[in-house]
Amino acid sequence: MLPTAAQALKCVYLCQFLTNTYKPIYDERTGKIFILAGEDIEILISRDGNWEYP
Numbered sequence: 001m002l003p004t005a006a007q008a009l010k011c012v013y014l015c016q017f018l019t020n021t022y023k024p025i026y027d028e029r030t031g032k033i034f035i036l037a038g039e040d041i042e043i044l045i046s047r048d049g050n051w052e053y054p
Contacts, residue, residue, distance in 0.1 A: 012033070
């Protein structure tokens, strides 16, 4: 079962709090969402929903 729209939006909202406050969660140049977990785990989510772990 997929999360509801409200759950998905809240997830992004809460991930922003967990992400380093010195780096925006959304990159307007690329349109990607950036998530930082801990010191070295980075995840990029593209506009089409695909994600990468660089």
